[in-house]
Amino acid sequence: MKQFDDEAFRKAGYEMIDWIADYHKNVESYPVLSKAQPGNILSKLPTKAPEMPESFSEIMKDVDDIIMPGITHWQSPNFFAFFPSNNSGPSVLGEMLSAGLGVQGMLWLTSPACTELEIKVLDWLVDLLDLPQMYKSTGAGGGVIQDTASSASLCALLAARHQVSEGNAPKTGMPDNFAAYTSDQAHSSMAKAANIAGMGTERLRMISTDENFAMQSEALEKAILEDKASGGQPFFVAATIGTTSTLANDPLPEIAEICKKHHCWLHVDAAMSGTAAICEEYRKIHKGLENADSYTFNPHKWMLTNFDCNAFYLKDRKMLTHTMSILPEYLRNAATEKSEVVDYRDWQVPLGRRFRALKLWFVLRMYGAEHIREMVRKHVGLAEDLAERIASHPKLVLAAPLSLNLVCFRHTDGNEKTQQIMEEINASGNAYLSHTKLNEHYVIRVSVGQAKTEKEHIDRLWGIIEDRC
Ligand SMILES: *Cc1c(COP(=O)(O)O)cnc(C)c1O
Numbered sequence: 001m002k003q004f005d006d007e008a009f010r011k012a013g014y015e016m017i018d019w020i021a022d023y024h025k026n027v028e029s030y031p032v033l034s035k036a037q038p039g040n041i042l043s044k045l046p047t048k049a050p051e052m053p054e055s056f057s058e059i060m061k062d063v064d065d066i067i068m069p070g071i072t073h074w075q076s077p078n079f080f081a082f083f084p085s086n087n088s089g090p091s092v093l094g095e096m097l098s099a100g101l102g103v104q105g106m107l108w109l110t111s112p113a114c115t116e117l118e119i120k121v122l123d124w125l126v127d128l129l130d131l132p133q134m135y136k137s138t139g140a141g142g143g144v145i146q147d148t149a150s151s152a153s154l155c156a157l158l159a160a161r162h163q164v165s166e167g168n169a170p171k172t173g174m175p176d177n178f179a180a181y182t183s184d185q186a187h188s189s190m191a192k193a194a195n196i197a198g199m200g201t202e203r204l205r206m207i208s209t210d211e212n213f214a215m216q217s218e219a220l221e222k223a224i225l226e227d228k229a230s231g232g233q234p235f236f237v238a239a240t241i242g243t244t245s246t247l248a249n250d251p252l253p254e255i256a257e258i259c260k261k262h263h264c265w266l267h268v269d270a271a272m273s274g275t276a277a278i279c280e281e282y283r284k285i286h287k288g289l290e291n292a293d294s295y296t297f298n299p300h301k302w303m304l305t306n307f308d309c310n311a312f313y314l315k316d317r318k319m320l321t322h323t324m325s326i327l328p329e330y331l332r333n334a335a336t337e338k339s340e341v342v343d344y345r346d347w348q349v350p351l352g353r354r355f356r357a358l359k360l361w362f363v364l365r366m367y368g369a370e371h372i373r374e375m376v377r378k379h380v381g382l383a384e385d386l387a388e389r390i391a392s393h394p395k396l397v398l399a400a401p402l403s404l405n406l407v408c409f410r411h412t413d414g415n416e417k418t419q420q421i422m423e424e425i426n427a428s429g430n431a432y433l434s435h436t437k438l439n440e441h442y443v444i445r446v447s448v449g450q451a452k453t454e455k456e457h458i459d460r461l462w463g464i465i466e467d468r469c
Pocket residue numbers: 083147148149150151187189240242243244269270271272298310
């Protein structure tokens with residue numbers, strides 16, 4: 001193409017980096033939550049795609065005028081909603097290189113480095129988080145980068161089905177007596193996975209939780225026994241380390257014991273909290289993990305690696321690859337036939353895959369584990385600081401035990417008042433908070449996890465919360 005050759009790319013590329021660097025530098029100056037109303041952005045965009053080329057500078061002008069007003073600033077240090085999706089310079093550089101190489105890594109053959117770097121960085125993470133060694137690629141297990149924890153949990157469910165069907169799963173589908181278990185605080189992706197896997201949500205039993213929102217293991221065993229008594233086949237239990245509402249931890253050692261006894265696959269979803277295990281003092285969250293068949297966490301939440309990047313591990317990779325592998329003639333090749341290599345297409349739902357390991361590799365190398373630990377400790381410390389102030393305020397109460405970097409609280413005047421505080425803060429643009437419901441209480445969640453969040457931001461947030469009490 002004439003208008004946009006390699007030299008034009010070089011020039012625009014420098015400008016783009018400048019733009020992104022300026023954005024990161026000034027991110028705090030925007031209202032955190034976009035003020036756009038539904039349809040605002042849509043109405044400013046032309047109805048038809050252009051017939052003739054437009055310039056980079058024309059497009060960037062529209063980025064400033066049309067796109068930016070519709071951006072919610074996830075990288076703002078005043079972003080405390082949902083869970084973080086933090087990024088970093090090294091991650092963006094790795095992402096850029098991945099796009100620049102334009103590699104599609106479905107098979108080892110289609111870019112050996114794409115597969116082998118992924119194997120290596122995932123093995124690194126096993127050691128960095130002190131995960132069980134069985135998840136390393138050197139034994140029967142192994143790790144893979146998925147787009148999201150949702151996909152990882154779906155894959156875990158499919159691998160479990162394969163194991164219990166003694167390898168017949170692709171032929172027999174999901175028999176209608178199969179039953180799976182998770183807690184009533186588990187992420188919605190578990191219900192979605194059950195639906196996609198064709199078992200429906202009814203046979204995904206939602207086990208009740210205790211006063212700290214952790215799964216009640218006696219209730220789990222009771223449900224399994226009831227299903228067995230009525231001809232059911234329990235096969236899969238998903239435990240959560242760091243639930244989405246409150247970062248509660250299910251009791252892994254007890255759950256693992258029950259899984260063993262009843263021959264159920266144990267999957268552990270630590271999407272957000274997993275990263276904390278990079279620090280020795282938080283590794284206790286993973287106690288019992290040595291008995292889990294699969295495990296997943298999101299470097300794209302709290303590990304400075306921009307979305308999407310999920311790490312998914314299996315104790316026995318064959319259970320997944322055997323259920324996912326379908327080898328059409330056009331993908332046949334010598335390396336695959338000889339089973340000398342990993343073909344990651346067999347570890348995921350799509351065929352094609354991006355070179356996501358690059359950004360994680362850049363992050364791990366350019367920060368070093370020590371700086372990631374520093375960030376995690378900083379966030380946990382800031383959350384503790386905020387929780388103390390909330391606990392000692394006469395009108396506020398902590399709505400769940402403080403866990404790592406998430407503070408949940410409510411106002412003693414009730415749900416309306418709590419909701420009003422949050423909505424006023426969000427509308428002001430000074431910070432962005434989100435909510436959950438716990439035992440009919442409306443609860444504000446403050447999730448501290450953006451790379452640039454410092455004490456001054458927590459002080460300011462506390463100031464604006466206090467003003468509204
Ligand atoms: C965020 C979250 C998920 C979903 O993460 P995706 O990567 O967006 O699918 C799943 N489980 C838990 C516990 C989460 O906190």
